[in-house]
Amino acid sequence: SLPQPFYSSFITLTNHFPFEIDEKDQLIDEYDSSSDLLNRYVTTVRYEDEALKHFIKRLKDEGLYENSMIVFMGDHYGISEAxxxxxxxxxxxxxITPFDNVQLQRVPFIIHIPGITDQKPETISDAGGQVDVRPTLMHLLGVNTKGDIQFGNDLLSDDRTPFAVLRNGSFITNDYVYTKNTCYSQKxxxxxxxxxxxxxxxEKANEELSLSDKILNGDLLRFYE
Incomplete structure (x- = not known):
């Protein structure tokens, strides 16, 4: 019922700690391992899949699906190193090696755009981070962000360097994974x-984290108009 165009954001809660779900809502059996948490996690992932299916169907029933850019993304890893x-x-x-732990930080990022007829759906495997989400979506919406302060880059740009830095200083590129003072081959x-x-x-990772800390800890955006 909102006036169009509108923006709406939803966060799915069932697929979050402690990953508990009523038995009647379990669509698959729990996994059998030494971790009760991981065992429950699997059932909530399946539940979320089903919930998203119903969400898409509702959008279609309401006539919104073909008139909406729909973005699915994860906000963090699922299961901790413990x-x-x-x-x-x-x-x-x-x-699970330190390299594997970094790989397990990956989250889905899926964009559905209606009305695109000149190209087929494509999977892009370049390294990127959540700071890149806003610039990418603004580009797809045709919004000029030239004067904006942002650390990220448009993921669809040919000029960006595939790169993502994690809070602990680890980073990922298309060729390398660096974590715990060790450089790994991405492949x-x-x-x-x-x-x-x-x-x-x-050096790039350290610089970005340092600048981010200065902006956040010093509340420097208060000077930005």
């Missing part, structure tokens, strides 16, 4: 003997 033993079992691995997960390959990106 459950690595069970996670290794779930993924069929001998262990193989193997430790690289040549740590110099990660150094330029390490």
């Amino acid at each position: 459950h690595n033993e069970a996670m290794a079992e779930f993924l069929g691995k001998d262990e 193989t997960g193997e430790v690289l003997e040549d740590r110099e390959a990660c150094l330029p990106y390490k």
Whole structure:
């Protein structure tokens, strides 16, 4: 009933800690591992899938689906490192390495745009972070952000460097993963003997985190008009 165009944001709660769900709402059995938390997590992921299906159907029934840009994204990882033993079992691995822990930070980012007929749906695998979401959506909506203060970049731009930095200083590019003072190959997960390959990106990561801290801790946006 809102006047169009409008923006609306929803957060799904069932697929959050402590991942508890009524038995009548469980669409699959719990996973069987040493972690009760991971076991429950699997059932809430399946529940969320079903909820999203009903959400899309409702949009179609209300006549909103073909007139809406729809964005699905995760806001953080699902299971913490405290459950690595069970996670290794779930993924069929001998262990979860620091490289794996960074990879498990990945979240879905899916954009549905109606009316696009000149290209087919595409999966883009470049590294990016949540700071890139706003610039990307503003670009797709045709909003000029040239004068805006933002750390992110349009994920669809040919000029950006695929890159994402985590709060603990770890970072990800298309070629490298750096975490706990170790440089890994993004493609193989193997430790690289040549740590110099990660150094330029390490400087970039440190600079971005430092600038972010200065803005937040100093409340510097109060000076921005």
